[in-house]
Amino acid sequence: MSAPKRLGRLERPALMGVLVREIINFASFWRSSTFSATVEPTVYLLAFGFGFGSLVSTVGGYDYVEYVGTGTVATAVLFSSAFPAMFGTFVKYKFQRTYDAILAAPVDTEELVTAEVLWLSVRAGTYGCAPMLVAIVFGLDPSWGMLLVPFIAMIAGFGWACFGTTISAIVNSIDNFNYITSAVLTPLFLVAGTFFPIDGLPQWAQVIAQINPLYHLVELVRHAVFGFEPGADLIHLGVLVFFALLMWRLAIHFMEKRLIA
Amino acid sequence: MPALRLRGVVKRFGNLTAVDHLDLEVPEGTCVGLLGPNGAGKSTTMRLLTAQAIPDEGEIEILGLPLPQRSKEARALCGVVPQLDNLDVTLTVEENLRVFAYLYRVPRNDRKAAVERALQIANLTDRADTKVDKLSGGMRRRLLIARGLVHQPQLILLDEPTVGLDPQVRQELWALIDRLRSEGVSILMSTHYIEEAERLADTVTIMSHGQAVATGTPRDLITEHAGHEAVEVYGPPAKLHEVEQEAKAAGYATRRTGTSISILNANGYEGERRPTNLEDVFVLLTGEEIA
Ligand SMILES: Nc1ncnc2c1ncn2[C@@H]1O[C@H](COP(=O)(O)OP(=O)(O)OP(=O)(O)O)[C@@H](O)[C@H]1O
Numbered sequence: 130m131s132a133p134k135r136l137g138r139l140e141r142p143a144l145m146g147v148l149v150r151e152i153i154n155f156a157s158f159w160r161s162s163t164f165s166a167t168v169e170p171t172v173y174l175l176a177f178g179f180g181f182g183s184l185v186s187t188v189g190g191y192d193y194v195e196y197v198g199t200g201t202v203a204t205a206v207l208f209s210s211a212f213p214a215m216f217g218t219f220v221k222y223k224f225q226r227t228y229d230a231i232l233a234a235p236v237d238t239e240e241l242v243t244a245e246v247l248w249l250s251v252r253a254g255t256y257g258c259a260p261m262l263v264a265i266v267f268g269l270d271p272s273w274g275m276l277l278v279p280f281i282a283m284i285a286g287f288g289w290a291c292f293g294t295t296i297s298a299i300v301n302s303i304d305n306f307n308y309i310t311s312a313v314l315t316p317l318f319l320v321a322g323t324f325f326p327i328d329g330l331p332q333w334a335q336v337i338a339q340i341n342p343l344y345h346l347v348e349l350v351r352h353a354v355f356g357f358e359p360g361a362d363l364i365h366l367g368v369l370v371f372f373a374l375l376m377w378r379l380a381i382h383f384m385e386k387r388l389i390a
Numbered sequence: 391m392p393a394l395r396l397r398g399v400v401k402r403f404g405n406l407t408a409v410d411h412l413d414l415e416v417p418e419g420t421c422v423g424l425l426g427p428n429g430a431g432k433s434t435t436m437r438l439l440t441a442q443a444i445p446d447e448g449e450i451e452i453l454g455l456p457l458p459q460r461s462k463e464a465r466a467l468c469g470v471v472p473q474l475d476n477l478d479v480t481l482t483v484e485e486n487l488r489v490f491a492y493l494y495r496v497p498r499n500d501r502k503a504a505v506e507r508a509l510q511i512a513n514l515t516d517r518a519d520t521k522v523d524k525l526s527g528g529m530r531r532r533l534l535i536a537r538g539l540v541h542q543p544q545l546i547l548l549d550e551p552t553v554g555l556d557p558q559v560r561q562e563l564w565a566l567i568d569r570l571r572s573e574g575v576s577i578l579m580s581t582h583y584i585e586e587a588e589r590l591a592d593t594v595t596i597m598s599h600g601q602a603v604a605t606g607t608p609r610d611l612i613t614e615h616a617g618h619e620a621v622e623v624y625g626p627p628a629k630l631h632e633v634e635q636e637a638k639a640a641g642y643a644t645r646r647t648g649t650s651i652s653i654l655n656a657n658g659y660e661g662e663r664r665p666t667n668l669e670d671v672f673v674l675l676t677g678e679e680i681a
């Protein structure tokens with residue numbers, strides 16, 4: 130027998146192994162998850178776009194349907210990354226012990242977490258486009274910049290999937306997700322400039338918006354669709370990348386604490 | 391080089407010492423049984439071997455690789471069968487095996503054959519497309535074991551492989567484990583079934599409260615701790631108590647069974663004789679009753 134070769138970090142075969150499991154699994158439930166990931170933001174789009182749109186015709190210089198159609202991309206990204214990461218991770222380490230089985234194989238926690246969030250971010254990149262496509266049907270003009278939206282959504286989805294993983298590694302009961310949803314995700318979701326511009330909000334809410342990755346996602350998506358503002362957009366992108374990297378390391382750290390005794 | 395070696399390994403959970411200065415060795419190509427009552431530290435020992443738990447003290451080496459530094463390479467060479475079923479219930483039998491062929495890096499061209507072989511080992515070839523949650527308990531166990539063998543590991547870690555199975559399925563699994571050993575695979579198997587250890591293990595380590603209290607071949611352990619013969623006395627509790635006190639006073643080791651008392655190492659003791667067995671040793675050393 131030859132000496133086994135030394136294995137490094139973040140190896141492709143390890144990431145592949147975890148991804149293959151997700152892909153096979155997805156083949157059996159893609160219908161339901163695609164349904165909820167696309168229908169939910171569409172409902173928001175229609176309710177706000179037409180309900181509110183009948184009161185206000187333009188917001189910040191955009192048609193209201195265009196405004197909401199681009200804004201709800203962020204909603205779709207959040208719904209298809211943070212939530213599946215929170216619930217999915219918890220179920221997989223606590224109830225199904227899937228992660229126990231995977232970590233007995235030549236896969237490290239870092240690889241496990243990375244592969245799981247990569248998969249979620251690809252899904253978020255795809256599902257994130259759904260509201261924009263629906264908005265096109267309702268009058269949003271297609272533009273070249275839209276081709277960048279899946280990638281922007283993917284970066285943000287990576288960060289939010291890592292956020293969800295971190296939360297699920299920290300909580301002790303699935304009920305605790307309610308606190309996070311009510312106290313963190315819902316407020317951030319509302320001060321992101323999705324449905325109304327943040328400049329009408331009180332000063333403190335505007336400050337929160339500046340550190341809210343969802344706000345930067347909304348802005349960047351809108352600019353990709355309607356035209357970039359290079360200086361501002363570099364900051365928006367920088368925030369998203371920073372958020373993704375920070376959350377990635379946190380997710381790995383807390384999952385290691387949770388999975389390795 | 392032994393397949394596996396632990397030296398002075400300690401693992402604490404807060405105030406509880408789950409593994410307490412454990413020395414353990416699995417010579418290559420042998421089957422070592424880790425026999426111990428509930429809570430003895432068997433599963434914790436298994437988790438230390440996959441670096442899913444990190445020891446507080448001591449050294450662990452698997453196939454010459456020091457843990458936890460080289461644990462990933464070690465894991466690639468080990469097959470693990472956990473005590474608690476962690477199959478993917480939403481996937482089919484074949485999909486479960488395929489995922490593990492990827493996780494264990496079976497080369498692309500061998501993957502299909504590896505899955506086929508594992509299906510045969512599990513005797514589930516005709517159930518390949520059945521979802522795991524539709525399988526019987528025995529089938530799930532067989533799949534769990536076959537999953538750990540998909541990459542033809544050199545060392546297998548079996549944590550209570552036959553717990554909760556009916557006698558016939560257990561016999562089948564014993565035959566499988568026996569066959570693997572005869573093919574040269576090294577095996578560490580935890581169990582609290584005496585018969586399982588007696589049947590399969592070349593050497594047995596009896597574990598109690600995290601410590602190895604005795605190690606040897608089943609035969610040697612019996613001779614050393616229980617002698618060749620035991621005298622078994624039946625009677626009402628008061629009588630048994632009296633006999634126990636007498637035997638102890640005379641320097642004999644004893645063990646209680648539900649309705650009787652056994653005097654071990656019974657040379658020179660009057661009464662009905664029977665050969666000693668590993669159960670006598672287990673009860674004597676761990677203080678546990680066999681249900
Ligand atoms: N992650 C953990 N945190 C705290 N205590 C633990 C943990 N894992 C195990 N223990 C404790 O360590 C001791 C040994 O447990 P272990 O599971 O290793 O026993 P075992 O020999 O496998 O028992 P069984 O036959 O019941 O499976 C027990 O007291 C258990 O409660």
Ligand SMILES: [Mg+2]
Nearest residue numbers: 432433434473
């Ligand atoms: Mg156990």
